[in-house]
Amino acid sequence: MSRILDRIDSPSDLKGLSVADLGILAEEIRQEIIAVCSRNGGHVAPSLGVVELTLALHRVFASPEDKIVWDVGHQAYAHKLVTGRRDRFATLRTLGGISGFLKRAESPHDVFDAGHASTSISAALGLAAARDLAGRKNKVVAVIGDGSMTGGIAYEGLNHAGHLNRDLVVVLNDNEMSIAENVGALSNFLSRTVTSEFVHTLKKDVESFLEGLDRIGRNVLKVAKRAEESLKGLFTPGMLFEAFGFEYIGPIDGHDIGRLTETFEKVRRFDDAVLVHVLTKKGKGFAPAEAKPSLFHGVGPFDPVSGEIVKGKGGAASYTGVFGQALTRIADEDERVVAITAAMPDGTGLGSFSARHPARFCDVGIAEQHGVTFAAGLAAEGFRPVFAIYSSFLQRAYDQLFHDVCLMNLPLTFAIDRSGVVGSDGPTHHGLFDLSYLRTLPNMVIMAPKDENELQHMLKTAIAHDGPAAVRYPRGNGLGVPLDQSLVPIPLGTSEVLRAGNGTCVVLAVGTMVGPALEAAATLEGEGIDLTVVNVRFVKPLDRELILSYADRAGVLVTIEENVLQGGFGSAVLELLADEGAEGVAVHRLGFPDRYVEQGEQHELRSRYGLDAEGIAGRIRVLSTR
Ligand SMILES: Cc1ncc(C[n+]2csc(CCOP(=O)(O)OP(=O)(O)O)c2C)c(N)n1
Numbered sequence: 001m002s003r004i005l006d007r008i009d010s011p012s013d014l015k016g017l018s019v020a021d022l023g024i025l026a027e028e029i030r031q032e033i034i035a036v037c038s039r040n041g042g043h044v045a046p047s048l049g050v051v052e053l054t055l056a057l058h059r060v061f062a063s064p065e066d067k068i069v070w071d072v073g074h075q076a077y078a079h080k081l082v083t084g085r086r087d088r089f090a091t092l093r094t095l096g097g098i099s100g101f102l103k104r105a106e107s108p109h110d111v112f113d114a115g116h117a118s119t120s121i122s123a124a125l126g127l128a129a130a131r132d133l134a135g136r137k138n139k140v141v142a143v144i145g146d147g148s149m150t151g152g153i154a155y156e157g158l159n160h161a162g163h164l165n166r167d168l169v170v171v172l173n174d175n176e177m178s179i180a181e182n183v184g185a186l187s188n189f190l191s192r193t194v195t196s197e198f199v200h201t202l203k204k205d206v207e208s209f210l211e212g213l214d215r216i217g218r219n220v221l222k223v224a225k226r227a228e229e230s231l232k233g234l235f236t237p238g239m240l241f242e243a244f245g246f247e248y249i250g251p252i253d254g255h256d257i258g259r260l261t262e263t264f265e266k267v268r269r270f271d272d273a274v275l276v277h278v279l280t281k282k283g284k285g286f287a288p289a290e291a292k293p294s295l296f297h298g299v300g301p302f303d304p305v306s307g308e309i310v311k312g313k314g315g316a317a318s319y320t321g322v323f324g325q326a327l328t329r330i331a332d333e334d335e336r337v338v339a340i341t342a343a344m345p346d347g348t349g350l351g352s353f354s355a356r357h358p359a360r361f362c363d364v365g366i367a368e369q370h371g372v373t374f375a376a377g378l379a380a381e382g383f384r385p386v387f388a389i390y391s392s393f394l395q396r397a398y399d400q401l402f403h404d405v406c407l408m409n410l411p412l413t414f415a416i417d418r419s420g421v422v423g424s425d426g427p428t429h430h431g432l433f434d435l436s437y438l439r440t441l442p443n444m445v446i447m448a449p450k451d452e453n454e455l456q457h458m459l460k461t462a463i464a465h466d467g468p469a470a471v472r473y474p475r476g477n478g479l480g481v482p483l484d485q486s487l488v489p490i491p492l493g494t495s496e497v498l499r500a501g502n503g504t505c506v507v508l509a510v511g512t513m514v515g516p517a518l519e520a521a522a523t524l525e526g527e528g529i530d531l532t533v534v535n536v537r538f539v540k541p542l543d544r545e546l547i548l549s550y551a552d553r554a555g556v557l558v559t560i561e562e563n564v565l566q567g568g569f570g571s572a573v574l575e576l577l578a579d580e581g582a583e584g585v586a587v588h589r590l591g592f593p594d595r596y597v598e599q600g601e602q603h604e605l606r607s608r609y610g611l612d613a614e615g616i617a618g619r620i621r622v623l624s625t626r
Pocket residue numbers: 046049072074075115116117144145146147148149175177178179282297342343344366368393396
């Protein structure tokens with residue numbers, strides 16, 4: 001039997017469907033999401049949770065004239081399926097395929113690119129302001145999750161929107177989850193829904209009783225209503241949004257398409273700022289995802305029936321895991337160590353730390369800026385905070401790094417996970433800028449380990465250092481090297497010569513690039529090219545002496561980094577050589593170019609950009625024959 005989904009080429013095809021048909025379509029969409037994500041991986045639970053919400057929005061609002069802005073965009077798979085991307089959906093998150101997030105370049109229905117959280121309200125308000133300036137009449141809708149509502153920019157947007165009172169709809173998709181359990185006072189506040197329903201029922205009962213009485217009864221009713229309003233105000237989530245100047249509607253069942261459609265029809269007729277509070281279940285309709293929403297938030301391939309996760313090739317422990325274990329051990333001996341995450345406790349490997357040292361663990365929510373300044377406060381009082389954070393999310397907190405950390409030279413460790421290419425999440429998530437953005441800040445020490453064992457020692461080095469220090473390491477498995485139990489700080493600014501070579505061509509490799517550089521050296525040895533390979537270890541401070549002495553002797557210096565070339569390690573070497581007047585040495589920089597790198601498996605991207613062993617060998621071969 002043909003599916004309704006196969007007849008949906010654009011949102012306008014939803015208009016003629018009955019509520020019952022929409023229910024059937026929701027089920028078909030869920031099956032499609034599960035089938036494709038079971039092969040490609042993806043953000044399964046967030047997307048399954050908003051299928052009815054997506055259908056109701058697209059049925060009532062006329063995208064792309066009406067603008068629907070999805071926060072993060074990780075929940076927008078149903079949106080992709082009903083906006084003309086059904087045929088390409090099987091390529092989701094693959095090299096050359098459609099994005100796992102929103103992309104203006106992909107569809108006119110994706111009105112604002114995303115991948116990072118909490119931006120939708122500000123973006124939607126900008127779209128609404130542009131509409132008003134242009135004299136258009138379209139609607140603008142921001143859809144934001146309860147987790148993303150922990151990000152400060154969301155309140156900056158609400159504050160401005162309430163003040164402007166533009167025609168703007170904000171849908172709060174409340175599933176009581178961030179990736180892990182949502183944290184913070186707001187999340188407690190939102191979950192007081194039950195209390196508010198209780199107050200609502202109580203109000204109705206009391207009203208009908210008093211209305212049955214005489215005039216005195218009606219006066220009592222007036223007083224009671226006033227009291228009830230303040231009581232309700234104390235207990236309902238609406239109060240918060242009303243204080244921001246929004247009309248509040250909800251909470252409503254986010255899986256009841258009929259109710260959602262009716263509500264949005266009503267809201268469509270308003271012309272001021274409205275917030276619709278919708279309650280959904282993360283992972284809805286797929287039992288394994290409902291049972292383990294954190295696991296299925298973002299997941300690799302799995303069995304589409306049982307939900308069992310397909311095991312990788314096994315092998316070495318991940319950098320993330322080794323970091324978490326090492327930090328826990330260091331904290332066992334050093335009571336000053338406090339671990340901080342911004343809503344990524346599992347992704348950053350802090351699970352064992354939080355279980356062992358709960359009082360010294362903090363999840364600040366999706367609040368990277370706050371997290372950095374909060375950690376700086378701890379550091380100012382003698383603690384040794386370690387902020388474990390993804391490279392691309394730390395970008396949010398650049399001024400905090402500058403103003404609240406480096407300026408005071410505070411002892412704060414940044415454990416920067418997901419540096420380099422991360423894979424299927426693509427350009428919003430690759431950690432390709434941290435060497436550049438950290439290098440410019442005075443006082444900052446920057447390290448990158450060649451393997452997971454060195455990561456442990458670098459962590460120890462960072463925590464022992466009396467100033468800010470960053471250790472950047474990649475997503476995925478380490479090299480499987482033995483792990484030292486006793487950790488020793490590495491003297492700052494010292495690198496390590498791993499292969500002496502004949503000194504004609506010297507490779508200065510950073511972190512993940514050390515392994516492929518050594519492999520390339522082994523390949524080229526058979527061709528009579530005898531490379532020197534240096535594990536740089538410190539991007540700041542540089543090992544000036546070693547670099548300058550090689551520059552004196554070598555014909556060619558090759559720098560290799562899993563970072564953009566602009567402002568990265570290679571740039572630092574060029575600056576040093578220029579400042580010291582080093583002449584006669586040719587410098588070749590290998591790294592990522594000055595553009596946003598697409599999605600794809602990590603190995604595919606490294607290969608595409610010539611940063612695997614083969615690519616490195618090929619480029620040095622060309623240099624050597626010049
Ligand atoms: C700035 C930033 N920090 C962290 C993340 C990682 N992240 C992606 S989705 C998510 C949870 C979002 O929760 P919510 O908005 O409630 O959406 P749900 O997944 O529950 O649907 C987090 C922490 C991110 N994308 N951007």
